[in-house]
Structures are given as structure tokens and as C-alpha cells.
Amino acid sequence: MSPCFLQVAVPSPLQRVFDYRAPADWGADRLQPGVRVRVPFGRGEQVGVVLAVRDRSEVPAAKLKTAHALLDDIPVLPPDLLALVQWASRYYHYPIGEALATALPVLLRRGHQGRIAGVKEWRLTEAGRAVAADHLKRAPRQLALLQQLRRHPAGLPREALEANAATLRALVDKGWVEERERPCLEAVPASPEPAPELNAGQAGAVAAVTARLGGYGAFLLEGVTGSGKTEVYMQLIAACLEQGRQALVLVPEIGLTPQLVARFRGRFTRPLAVLHSGLNDRERLCAWQSAAAGEAAVVIGTRSAVFTPLPRLGLVLVDEEHDASLKQQEGFRYSARDLAVWRAHREAVPVVLGTATPSLESLYNVAQGRYARLHLPERTGSARPPRVGLLDIRRQPMDSPLAPALQAAMERHLAAGGQVLLFLNRRGFAPTLLCHECGWLADCPRCDAHMTLHQRAARLRCHHCGHERALPHQCPGCGSPDLLALGKGTERIEEYLAARFPDQETIRIDRDTTRRKGALEARLAQATEGVARILVGTQMLAKGHHFPQVSLVAILDADQGLFSNDFRAAERLAQLIVQVAGRAGRADRAGEVLIQTHHPEHPLLQQLVLQGYGAFAEAALAERQAAGFPPFASLALLRAEASGREPALAFLEEARDAARALGQAGVQFWGPVPAPMERRAGRYRAQLLLQAPERGALQQLLDPWVLQLEQLKSARKVRWSLDVDPVDTL
Ligand code: ADP
Ligand code: ZN
Ligand code: ZN
Numbered sequence: 001m002s003p004c005f006l007q008v009a010v011p012s013p014l015q016r017v018f019d020y021r022a023p024a025d026w027g028a029d030r031l032q033p034g035v036r037v038r039v040p041f042g043r044g045e046q047v048g049v050v051l052a053v054r055d056r057s058e059v060p061a062a063k064l065k066t067a068h069a070l071l072d073d074i075p076v077l078p079p080d081l082l083a084l085v086q087w088a089s090r091y092y093h094y095p096i097g098e099a100l101a102t103a104l105p106v107l108l109r110r111g112h113q114g115r116i117a118g119v120k121e122w123r124l125t126e127a128g129r130a131v132a133a134d135h136l137k138r139a140p141r142q143l144a145l146l147q148q149l150r151r152h153p154a155g156l157p158r159e160a161l162e163a164n165a166a167t168l169r170a171l172v173d174k175g176w177v178e179e180r181e182r183p184c185l186e187a188v189p190a191s192p193e194p195a196p197e198l199n200a201g202q203a204g205a206v207a208a209v210t211a212r213l214g215g216y217g218a219f220l221l222e223g224v225t226g227s228g229k230t231e232v233y234m235q236l237i238a239a240c241l242e243q244g245r246q247a248l249v250l251v252p253e254i255g256l257t258p259q260l261v262a263r264f265r266g267r268f269t270r271p272l273a274v275l276h277s278g279l280n281d282r283e284r285l286c287a288w289q290s291a292a293a294g295e296a297a298v299v300i301g302t303r304s305a306v307f308t309p310l311p312r313l314g315l316v317l318v319d320e321e322h323d324a325s326l327k328q329q330e331g332f333r334y335s336a337r338d339l340a341v342w343r344a345h346r347e348a349v350p351v352v353l354g355t356a357t358p359s360l361e362s363l364y365n366v367a368q369g370r371y372a373r374l375h376l377p378e379r380t381g382s383a384r385p386p387r388v389g390l391l392d393i394r395r396q397p398m399d400s401p402l403a404p405a406l407q408a409a410m411e412r413h414l415a416a417g418g419q420v421l422l423f424l425n426r427r428g429f430a431p432t433l434l435c436h437e438c439g440w441l442a443d444c445p446r447c448d449a450h451m452t453l454h455q456r457a458a459r460l461r462c463h464h465c466g467h468e469r470a471l472p473h474q475c476p477g478c479g480s481p482d483l484l485a486l487g488k489g490t491e492r493i494e495e496y497l498a499a500r501f502p503d504q505e506t507i508r509i510d511r512d513t514t515r516r517k518g519a520l521e522a523r524l525a526q527a528t529e530g531v532a533r534i535l536v537g538t539q540m541l542a543k544g545h546h547f548p549q550v551s552l553v554a555i556l557d558a559d560q561g562l563f564s565n566d567f568r569a570a571e572r573l574a575q576l577i578v579q580v581a582g583r584a585g586r587a588d589r590a591g592e593v594l595i596q597t598h599h600p601e602h603p604l605l606q607q608l609v610l611q612g613y614g615a616f617a618e619a620a621l622a623e624r625q626a627a628g629f630p631p632f633a634s635l636a637l638l639r640a641e642a643s644g645r646e647p648a649l650a651f652l653e654e655a656r657d658a659a660r661a662l663g664q665a666g667v668q669f670w671g672p673v674p675a676p677m678e679r680r681a682g683r684y685r686a687q688l689l690l691q692a693p694e695r696g697a698l699q700q701l702l703d704p705w706v707l708q709l710e711q712l713k714s715a716r717k718v719r720w721s722l723d724v725d726p727v728d729t730l
Contacts (some may be wrong), residue, residue: 003055003056005064006022006031006050008037009048010046011100011109013098014710015706015707018048019057020064020065021057031070032050032075033053033079034049034078034082035049035074036108037069038071040067049077049100071113076104076309077103077307080343084343085307088332088334088339091699092334093702093706098331106281106285108285116184118181118182118286119280119286120157121181122178123156123177124177125175125177127175128149128176128178139170145163145168145177146177160516160518184289185272188268189266195234195235201223201376201377205221205232212350213239213349214243218341218353218365218371219353220321220366220374221354221374221376222375224356224376224582226582228380229319230260232352234263234267237315246291246296246297246298246314248308249299249316250300250302250303250337251320252324253302253323258520259545259546260300264300268298272300273299275288288309292308293311304336306340306343313349315349317354318340318351321354321362322357322362357574359571360621360631364632388581389609390595391554392597401492401496402496402556405594406554407500409594410554414534416551419530420551420552421547421550421583421584423536423538424493424557425538425557426489426538426557427489428454428461429492429495430453430487430488432450433483434483435475435478435480435482436483437475437480440475444462446465447467447677447682448680453485454512464677464680464681488557493508493536497536506534507531507535508535508536508537509523509524510541527541527545527547542576542583547583551585552584553581553592553593553594554596555593555594560573561573562597562599565729566729568727570604571617571620574620575613577595634691635692638687638722639675639723642683642684642718642719643682648686652686658712659690659701659705662704664700667698670690673687673688683719702722
């Protein structure tokens with residue numbers, strides 16, 4: 001038998017693959033692209049993925065090492081997915097080994113072999129469920145655990161239990177708590193929820209996409225919040241499942257999934273797998289394997305779910321396609337939306353991008369004829385679009401974060417039995433602390449940023465680097481005790497509400513109140529059921545959720561996004577406002593939206609309020625065209641950070657000169673300049689922007705350039721990264 005060589009992608013920052021000799025006894029038939037191998041690498045060992053099997057290698061025989069172990073009989077990544085990751089690695093200029101490592105579940109990356117049967121969970125036994133609380137009066141920790149498990153009758157994995165080993169042991173010994181293995185896929189409902197009859201718009205959308213099942217077609221499903229997009233998704237999935245195929249659904253954030261997942265679960269009699277960042281490694285692999293084995297008929301997941309193997313893929317859906325979090329912002333900076341479209345094209349299945357506020361990119365693709373637009377112009381049932389008003393807060397009394405007119409509106413809506421949602425995209429009590437005596441500000445020692453005041457925790461925390469310290473009682477500068485909380489965050493609003501509306505139950509939903517596993521679900525449930533009358537929160541509250549009783553939505557500070565340097569800031573703000581506003585009046589209540597601003601005359605706000613998102617988007621597209629920005633041009637951002645300003649800028653200058661020397665026409669360079677927040681976590685950051693009217697020209701430059709960057713002398717002193725199609729240039 002002729003010798004056998006493997007081209008292996010090994011996690012490494014180098015833009016290349018590595019050749020290995022395959023031991024003779026491995027058998028050529030087992031060796032195929034997509035299987036994992038354990039190989040010697042540097043001084044240690046790595047798990048890599050075989051990209052190609054060859055009968056010769058350009059590497060001199062003396063330098064070739066032999067692979068140690070073959071981990072798979074069948075590829076962990078089937079050919080279509082391997083092609084997807086390889087394409088993405090080239091397009092985003094990210095090393096293939098690292099790209100594959102991102103695409104694979106952690107356990108596979110580490111070399112795990114074999115199927116995982118289920119995930120271990122702890123839950124109450126029947127005896128445990130029957131225990132009266134006063135039984136455990138003397139053992140508050142055990143009681144707390146018991147109550148936690150009561151709130152989660154289906155069980156919780158070990159790391160989610162708020163208990164130490166002794167507490168858990170004690171309850172197990174009493175026979176009240178037990179461990180069980182939950183199968184990867186949950187049981188499907190015996191009698192699924194019936195599907196409603198579609199309205200004309202929905203029916204048209206479903207018909208248009210189902211007509212294309214079995215081949216590629218890209219659709220933008222544009223429908224205002226509450227227009228029934230999710231219902232369209234479900235009926236499309238049903239049609240896909242009927243053909244015996246699998247469906248892939250991508251959602252931007254974990255916060256969006258609980259309600260969506262519950263709706264999907266109730267509807268389908270085929271199993272559904274959920275993939276999101278809240279899973280532990282076993283849960284993730286479990287879900288991944290059930291999808292790869294074809295057992296999960298529907299996979300719902302965040303970004304990286306786009307890499308899930310689905311042997312019978314029939315349909316791809318991307319919900320909230322405009323959402324920036326579909327783009328990974330570190331490491332492998334891929335756009336899950338764009339890869340979803342690529343994958344659908346390659347695997348010849350329809351892809352539907354749904355949203356109430358389409359990205360300008362997708363609108364442009366519609367205009368270019370690349371996507372078909374499906375429009376749901378109206379809310380379903382009796383729900384009407386909300387009334388939107390701007391609240392001018394100039395010269396308003398400063399003693400309350402809520403304008404008197406907003407307070408009056410809240411009273412009206414609460415009295416009428418409605419729920420009120422207050423949106424503020426800033427968690428914590430106040431953005432910073434100020435000394436009234438000397439002007440000292442609580443700045444982060446490691447960032448060009450203020451530290452956020454967290455009153456209840458009595459801490460100052462930097463939201464950029466995580467640095468924290470105890471809340472000082474005196475000014476570190478002058479010793480004065482006269483410290484003022486400057487500005488407002490959700491925690492402060494919550495405190496204010498408790499004093500102003502003492503009889504109304506208030507619930508706060510932000511990253512601080514939802515850290516614990518299950519906390520978000522619990523709070524969303526309280527919000528949905530209407531237990532809490534006033535909801536206050538950050539963007540976690542803004543998207544995707546359906547709160548039937550909310551009739552008033554207020555955006556407490558629309559000014560944050562009005563004057564940003566980022567070219568996408570206006571688009572972001574418009575989308576956020578429309579999404580938040582969409583939480584109002586979703587069922588039979590008339591909705592009202594109030595936007596607090598110091599700039600009521602701002603054209604963006606005026607356009608949105610008077611003419612709506614479509615008009616805004618049209619104007620924004622015209623501006624982008626005039627400025628030569630995406631979608632009318634392609635961008636790449638080279639970022640560098642170093643221990644000082646100089647090395648970062650020096651590297652970028654050398655990089656820019658190297659790029660110029662390549663002589664690629666049609667690419668412009670902007671910078672290098674220090675990043676808008678230059679210092680972060682003690683590192684100095686700078687950036688160089690590349691702009692090209694043609695995507696092809698940019699890619700032609702990037703290919704050779706990235707290889708040169710690795711070699712630049714100045715590269716040794718910096719950490720750099722390339723961001724192709726950056727979602728922000730900050
Ligand atoms: P979106 O995803 O666009 O926000 P949903 O699909 O969640 O909209 O629909 C909003 C509400 O209207 C939901 O409560 C949903 O159950 C209901 N709904 C959707 N389509 C129909 C329909 N054809 N008939 C009756 N109710 C519907
Ligand atoms: Zn002071
Ligand atoms: Zn910091």
C-alpha cells in the first residue's frame with residue numbers, strides 16, 4: 001500500500017495547514033476529510049481535523065511527523081460543513097485550525113469520542129416535593145436548594161445548583177433529591193398545539209417559500225413586531241418536516257430563545273434541539289450529536305449553531321437578521337447570518353431572514369434582486385400599531401428620571417390594567433460616581449472609561465474590563481464624603497419606581513439580575529403572566545418577547561445613540577427604538593410609546609416617528625451610498641493592541657505600507673488612528689480601516705496581506721486581528 005499523508009488543520013494562529021504521516025495500520029478507507037486526529041504539535045499534542053488525504057507530501061520526509069491517533073470513524077464534519085468552515089476561514093482570513101475549533105463543540109475539540117446519551121441533572125424526588133418548608137427551618141441552605149429545585153421541576157445540572165456539596169449530599173441522604181440522566185432530546189408533546197389559520201400575508205409568505213423547498217432561494221421576511229413572523233416560521237418548518245427534512249433556526253441571543261423555544265416545542269411532534277451559550281459542554285455536545293445523527297428535526301441556536309451538521313437539512317431560518325450579535329465580535333469574526341445564506345446556497349435549501357427592522361444590507365440585497373421580499377404589513381388579530389410620541393425632556397425637573405408626562409402616562413396605563421415597560425440600555429445604578437467637592441470621577445484604572453456604580457452590591461465595576469472595587473465612602477482624591485451618583489442605570493430606575501409606585505410590582509431584567517441559570521426564564525415568565533406591572537430593563541427586554549399586557553413602552557434615553565461616530569449607529573438606534581416600541585400593545589390593548597430625548601427635533605427621531613422604519617432605511621441607504629459605506633462598499637478593520645500606544649500604531653503603519661506596496665487598485669486606507677476607547681484593560685488599541693467599492697478587490701488584497709502581517713517585525717509587540725465586514729468600527 002502506498003504511504004498515506006494527512007493535511008491537518010490544527011488550532012494555531014498560523015494561516016496554514018500541517019502535513020502528517022498516517023500510520024500504515026489506520027486503513028485508507030477510514031481516512032477521509034472531516035475526521036479528527038491527535039497529532040504531535042510543538043512540544044505537545046493537539047486535536048486536529050483532517051482536510052485532505054494525499055499519497056505524497058511536499059514536506060521533506062525527515063521533517064514529517066506521524067499522527068498519533070485517529071478519533072473518528074465517520075467525519076465529525078460532513079463535506080458540506082467542512083466546505084463552509086473552509087470558505088469562512090478564507091473569507092474572514094482566520095486560521096482554518098482555529099476556525100474549526102470554533103465550529104466544533106468544546107468536547108469534540110478536546111478529543112471526546114463516542115455518543116453522549118444524556119445530561120446529568122438533579123431534581124426533587126416525590127418525597128422531596130412533598131416536604132413542608134418548616135421541616136428545614138434549621139437548615140436554610142438545604143431549604144434554599146429545595147426551593148430552587150421546586151422552581152425547576154424538570155431538574156438542573158450540577159453547576160446551576162445554588163448549593164455546596166455538603167448541602168446537596170444532605171438532601172440526597174434524606175431521599176429528597178436524586179440525580180437522573182435526562183435524554184438529549186426532550187419528549188415531544190402528545191397533542192401538539194393547533195396552528196392558527198394564516199392571514200393573507202402570512203399565507204403568501206409560506207406559499208412562496210414552500211414552493212422553493214428542495215432548492216435554494218433567499219427571502220427577507222419583513223414584518224412589524226406582532227405581524228406573525230414566528231407563525232410563518234413554524235408553518236414553514238412544518239412543511240419542511242413533512243418532507244422528512246431538518247430545519248435550522250438561528251436566533252441572535254439566548255434572551256430570545258425561551259419563549260420561542262416553548263412555542264416551537266408545543267407545536268411539533270418531532271424532537272427539537274436547542275444550542276446556545278448557556279449550555280454546559282455535555283449539553284452542547286448532546287444536542288449537537290442528536291442533530292448530526294438526524295434525530296433532532298429542528299435545531300434552534302445562536303451564532304455557532306450555523307455549524308451544526310444536519311444530514312437532511314431542508315430549511316434555514318434566521319430570526320432578527322439585523323441583530324449585531326449574529327456577528328461574532330472576537331476570535332473568528334464570522335457573520336452567522338451571512339454564513340447561513342452561504343450554507344443554504346451550497347446545500348440547495350431555502351433561507352428566510354426575518355425581522356421587523358431589516359438591516360440595510362438585506363434591503364440592498366432585495367433591491368439587487370438577490371433576496372425576495374416577503375412583507376407582513378399588519379399586526380395579527382385586533383392588535384393595532386402603537387402611537388409613538390417624543391417626550392422633550394429639556395428643562396424638565398431633574399429630580400426624577402421619568403418626565404412628569406411619562407409618570408402621568410404610566411398612571412393612566414396602570415389604572416387601566418396595562419403593564420408598563422421602561423427601557424434603558426444601561427445596567428447598574430449610575431454610570432459613574434462624582435466627588436461634589438473636587439470633581440473626582442470614578443475612572444477605571446485600566447480603561448479610558450468610567451466605572452459603573454452598583455449600589456446594591458456596593459461596588460464600582462468597569463463594564464469594559466471587569467475591574468471592580470468596593471464603593472468608597474470618601475473621595476479617594478480629597479477625602480470628602482460628598483459623593484454623587486451621576487446619571488442613571490436600570491438599578492436606579494428600579495429604586496425610583498419602588499418609591500414612586502410602591503403598590504406596583506416591578507421587575508428588572510438585565511444582565512445583573514439574570515446571571516443565574518433559569519433566572520431569565522423565571523423573570524420573563526413573571527413579566528409575561530403580568531405578575532409584575534412595571535418592567536424595567538436593558539436590551540434583554542427589548543427583543544423578541546411577547547408580553548401581551550404591555551400597553552405603554554417608554555425609552556428613557558434615546559440620546560445615547562444619536563451622536564456616535566460609528567457609521568452604523570443611526571441604523572442601530574432606529575432598530576432598537578422600533579424593536580422596543582414593538583413590545584407595546586401586542587394583543588388587544590392599544591399601545592403607546594414614549595421616547596424621552598433632549599433632541600426631539602433630531603431628523604432621525606422625526607423620521608422614525610412620523611414616517612416609520614421604511615422611510616428611515618431609505619434615507620439611511622442614500623447616505624451610505626453617498627459616503628461609500630456598506631452595503632455600497634466593503635470594509636475590513638485591522639485592529640491592534642499593545643502595552644503602549646506607539647507599538648500599536650507602528651504595526652498598523654507598517655501594515656498599511658505593506659498593503660500599499662501590494663498595489664491593489666480600488667482599496668482605500670483610513671488611519672491608523674487610536675481606537676475611540678484607546679485604553680482598555682490596560683492595553684492601548686488602534687485601528688486601520690480598509691474600504692473598497694468592490695468586495696473582490698478587498699479580498700484580493702487581504703489574501704496576500706494577511707500572510708505578510710504575520711511576518712512583520714512590528715507584529716511581535718502587538719496582538720492584532722482582522723475584522724472583515726465589521727459591524728462596528730469602534
Ligand atoms: P412576530 O413573530 O412577527 O412578532 P408572532 O408570530 O409572535 O409575531 O404573532 C403575534 C401573535 O399573533 C402571537 O400571539 C401569535 O400566536 C398570533 N398569531 C400569529 N399568526 C396568527 C394567525 N394567523 N391567526 C391568529 N393569531 C395569530
Ligand atoms: Zn474629592
Ligand atoms: Zn476597565
